[in-house]
Amino acid sequence: MGVFKLNKGYDIPLQGSAERRVENSPKTTAIAVQPIDFPGMRPGMKVDNGDTVKRGTVLFVDKQRPEISFRSPAAGTVREVVRGDRRAIQRVIIDVSADTSESFTSFSKTQVADFTADKAKGILLASGLWSALRQRPFNKIADFTKTPKAIYISAVDTAPLQAETDMLLDGRVQDFQLGIDFLSKLTEGKIHLSTSSSTESFFSKITGVEAHQFSGPHPAGNVGVQIHHIDRLLAGDMVWYISPRHIAQIGSFLSKGEYPGSKVVALTGSELINRHYAKATEGALVSDLVNTPIARGKQRVISGNVLTGKQTKADGFVGFYDDMITVIPEVAGRRFMGWVQLGLNSNSFWRLFLSKFTPKRKLAVTTDMNGEERAFVSTGEYEKVVPMDVLPVHLCKAILVEDIELMEQLGIYEVSAEDLALCSYICPSKIEFGDIIEKGILAMEKEV
Amino acid sequence: MKFLERFLNNMDKTLSEGPFKVFHPMFGAINTMLFTPGHGTTTGPHIRDSIDMKRFMGIVIFALIPSILVGSYNIGAQAGVEGLFAAFMFGFLKLLPIIVVTYAVGLGWEMIFGHINGHDIHEGFLVTGILLPLTLPPTIPLWQVAVAVSFGTVIGKEVFGGTGMNLLNPALTARAFLFFTYPGDISGDSVWVALDGFTGATPLAVAASSTGSAVDALNTAGFSLSTMFFGFTSGSIGETSTIAILIGAVILLFTGVASWRVMLATVLGAYGMALIVQFFGGDVVSGMRTLPAHYHLVMGGFMFGAVFMTTDPVSAAGTNAGKWVYGILIGVMVILIRAFNPAYPEGMMLAILFGNVFSPLIDHFVVQANIKRRLNYGK
Numbered sequence: 001m002g003v004f005k006l007n008k009g010y011d012i013p014l015q016g017s018a019e020r021r022v023e024n025s026p027k028t029t030a031i032a033v034q035p036i037d038f039p040g041m042r043p044g045m046k047v048d049n050g051d052t053v054k055r056g057t058v059l060f061v062d063k064q065r066p067e068i069s070f071r072s073p074a075a076g077t078v079r080e081v082v083r084g085d086r087r088a089i090q091r092v093i094i095d096v097s098a099d100t101s102e103s104f105t106s107f108s109k110t111q112v113a114d115f116t117a118d119k120a121k122g123i124l125l126a127s128g129l130w131s132a133l134r135q136r137p138f139n140k141i142a143d144f145t146k147t148p149k150a151i152y153i154s155a156v157d158t159a160p161l162q163a164e165t166d167m168l169l170d171g172r173v174q175d176f177q178l179g180i181d182f183l184s185k186l187t188e189g190k191i192h193l194s195t196s197s198s199t200e201s202f203f204s205k206i207t208g209v210e211a212h213q214f215s216g217p218h219p220a221g222n223v224g225v226q227i228h229h230i231d232r233l234l235a236g237d238m239v240w241y242i243s244p245r246h247i248a249q250i251g252s253f254l255s256k257g258e259y260p261g262s263k264v265v266a267l268t269g270s271e272l273i274n275r276h277y278a279k280a281t282e283g284a285l286v287s288d289l290v291n292t293p294i295a296r297g298k299q300r301v302i303s304g305n306v307l308t309g310k311q312t313k314a315d316g317f318v319g320f321y322d323d324m325i326t327v328i329p330e331v332a333g334r335r336f337m338g339w340v341q342l343g344l345n346s347n348s349f350w351r352l353f354l355s356k357f358t359p360k361r362k363l364a365v366t367t368d369m370n371g372e373e374r375a376f377v378s379t380g381e382y383e384k385v386v387p388m389d390v391l392p393v394h395l396c397k398a399i400l401v402e403d404i405e406l407m408e409q410l411g412i413y414e415v416s417a418e419d420l421a422l423c424s425y426i427c428p429s430k431i432e433f434g435d436i437i438e439k440g441i442l443a444m445e446k447e448v
Numbered sequence: 449m450k451f452l453e454r455f456l457n458n459m460d461k462t463l464s465e466g467p468f469k470v471f472h473p474m475f476g477a478i479n480t481m482l483f484t485p486g487h488g489t490t491t492g493p494h495i496r497d498s499i500d501m502k503r504f505m506g507i508v509i510f511a512l513i514p515s516i517l518v519g520s521y522n523i524g525a526q527a528g529v530e531g532l533f534a535a536f537m538f539g540f541l542k543l544l545p546i547i548v549v550t551y552a553v554g555l556g557w558e559m560i561f562g563h564i565n566g567h568d569i570h571e572g573f574l575v576t577g578i579l580l581p582l583t584l585p586p587t588i589p590l591w592q593v594a595v596a597v598s599f600g601t602v603i604g605k606e607v608f609g610g611t612g613m614n615l616l617n618p619a620l621t622a623r624a625f626l627f628f629t630y631p632g633d634i635s636g637d638s639v640w641v642a643l644d645g646f647t648g649a650t651p652l653a654v655a656a657s658s659t660g661s662a663v664d665a666l667n668t669a670g671f672s673l674s675t676m677f678f679g680f681t682s683g684s685i686g687e688t689s690t691i692a693i694l695i696g697a698v699i700l701l702f703t704g705v706a707s708w709r710v711m712l713a714t715v716l717g718a719y720g721m722a723l724i725v726q727f728f729g730g731d732v733v734s735g736m737r738t739l740p741a742h743y744h745l746v747m748g749g750f751m752f753g754a755v756f757m758t759t760d761p762v763s764a765a766g767t768n769a770g771k772w773v774y775g776i777l778i779g780v781m782v783i784l785i786r787a788f789n790p791a792y793p794e795g796m797m798l799a800i801l802f803g804n805v806f807s808p809l810i811d812h813f814v815v816q817a818n819i820k821r822r823l824n825y826g827k
Contacts, residue, residue, distance in 0.1 A: 012495070234822070300488075302494055307494075307495075328494065328495065333486050334485070334486035335483060335484045336482065337482065340503075343498060347498055348497050350499045350704055351702060351703050352499055353498055353499075366488075368484070368486070368487075368489075369485065369487045369496050370496050370498050370500055371485065371496075371499070371501065374501045374611070375610065375611055375613060375762075376612055377504070377612060378762075379707065380766075383768060394811075409823075410818065410819065411818075421493050424493050427497070428500055428501050428503070428504045429501060429612075430500070
């Protein structure tokens with residue numbers, strides 16, 4: 001049990017959080033399963049245009065590791081296998097029809113308790129839910145041939161407009177506990193569950209985990225930051241991580257013997273009129289969930305949060321790892337003498353705008369870059385939003401000069417793009433820390 | 449306003465190609481100064497902080513305004529011009545040509561290098577272009593200013609790759625160039641009063657050449673602690689008024705544009721070293737070493753350097769621990785030069801350049817310490 005009070009970081013005061021009520025999504029016309037949600041994974045297709053699929057039918061497998069399958073979260077007909085650059089498969093769109101399900105073996109709590117590691121692995125791989133487990137380093141689908149040092153779960157919600165974990169779990173404590181029992185078979189180490197003061201009560205009766213408490217501004221909720229404080233990840237280490245919602249889904253899969261096709265999605269962002277939580281199908285069509293008209297070029301739809309989410313559109317789909325849709329205004333064009341304005345409504349981490357005197361006031365922020373790229377200026381502000389013992393500027397410079405050894409020494413294994421997202425946000429030189437870190441991680445992966 | 453925006457957008461297209469491409473960096477700077485670029489995010493965080501380099505550097509110029517105002521007045525006051533406004537105008541008309549030449553020559557170089565390297569003129573020069581004139585005496589010949597700016601911009605900055613890559617503070621590099629090539633026009637007693645034939649020693653020169661206690665010599669010359677604090681003494685244009693500089697310091701520290709670590713470390717380093725020098729003064733009865741420690745803080749270019757020059761984020765140490773070492777190093781060096789160097793009474797410029805040279809080394813040790821912590825973790 002650890003109590004971690006982090007002081008570094010920043011909560012962007014953003015307008016548009018979701019009301020704490022779950023509504024059923026009015027309709028489900030189409031869903032998609034998107035290989036692009038899984039960086040580095042090349043899909044081997046198992047279905048084609050026009051095929052009918054049930055909930056739980058395999059759509060594609062990982063070409064390099066065919067044991068990892070990806071299953072359809074709803075029953076229907078395959079409308080299209082969408083390809084992008086170089087014919088890489090981007091998504092499989094399915095027109096949803098009446099629900100029918102593939103059936104799997106169901107297991108009781110006592111049966112799960114008797115699982116061996118290999119049996120547990122086999123069941124999860126076959127379930128189509130293996131991809132919910134990801135690994136550090138390299139932030140990709142967990143390598144099932146290895147045994148992780150530990151498994152980390154973050155139930156600390158700090159990202160901007162973040163969907164709240166207890167709302168996403170929607171009361172499914174038993175499923176969550178069964179999921180934990182199951183995961184404990186996959187590692188010889190501990191399962192670390194981090195909660196915050198607002199999510200602690202939901203998890204108070206959960207057993208079989210090492211409980212930690214985190215408090216502080218974003219990115220205290222990032223699993224990478226928590227790993228850094230609980231047990232730093234060094235060269236040669238591997239840990240796995242998974243979101244609480246996925247654990248409940250694994251639990252539900254085990255107890256019911258059906259592929260769990262639904263999840264709760266938070267609808268957030270200043271451009272949405274109705275902001276709440278919606279019970280939806282995995283991979284749901286954005287326009288099925290959102291009843292605000294969205295015009296391209298006027299609004300930006302993001303699957304995920306504003307810092308790390310992926311840009312999509314009204315006829316796009318919710319990503320596999322995402323629990324929220326954020327809709328914010330697009331940049332409104334050029335502003336006259338923007339740099340000398342007093343800034344009553346300017347979002348900023350810096351004390352250079354009048355808005356800093358009203359820090360609680362929430363702002364509707366557009367996608368404006370607010371400037372152009374310049375050289376690094378090491379003001380010491382970056383360190384204020386990184387609650388880890390890493391030097392963000394020096395690490396990025398090591399990546400830019402492609403010095404593999406120095407990257408490793410400066411802790412490339414400990415960070416991911418999301419952990420340094422606030423550096424990009426506050427940067428006056430508009431440096432893309434996230435892109436640089438991702439480039440570094442890819443280079444490391446190639447090297448190992 | 450829409451018309452102006454359309455005009456600029458068209459102009460931008462016209463200048464991106466063709467024979468007038470060389471003017472594009474200059475135009476780009478003006479263009480984005482009038483209207484924000486208006487680009488949306490493409491990757492990474494979808495929203496960005498409202499800050500940009502223009503705002504960042506704009507704050508530094510804003511913080512320099514008190515020094516410009518008091519400095520201008522003081523030029524007039526030193527030359528014996530009566531009346532607040534008249535003295536200010538007299539001084540401002542001395543200062544303005546220096547600023548204009550600095551900007552014109554400097555921006556010219558920036559434009560050429562912007563064209564070669566394919567980027568807009570960077571905002572850093574806007575600050576350099578004000579900082580340099582404020583470190584010069586009001587009588588400096590304008591052609592020397594032009595030569596110095598060229599040296600500072602090209603050798604001090606552009607050969608390293610431009611703003612952000614330079615090792616030394618470009619404004620101080622330019623000043624150092626003048627200091628060593630044309631010492632007669634930037635030091636001595638005759639350069640501080642903007643009237644031909646009039647001389648006035650700076651407080652530091654008085655203290656250094658005192659035959660008895662330095663404080664007595666200063667008092668005899670009319671330099672009390674308060675005149676030096678308010679800045680009605682001879683010296684470089686922006687450096688004399690400690691109070692005006694401190695107003696700027698408050699702005700820089702409140703906004704977080706300058707590092708409080710560097711500023712505080714420089715002051716502590718100098719004050720501490722001055723106390724040591726004074727304590728071990730022993731049988732010294734005359735000159736700089738008899739000066740009480742707090743006098744050092746209001747005399748010469750110390751405060752101007754500590755607030756505006758040491759804190760230049762590019763040439764200072766980049767790590768938080770390194771900033772303390774860097775600041776203290778500069779503070780200690782300036783007192784050592786002032787107290788023990790027989791050639792020049794002032795040491796701030798050289799101390800900062802010395803600190804600039806060492807800052808990569810300081811950062812190196814901080815980075816190594818970080819690496820060592822990571823290696824030792826769990827052992």
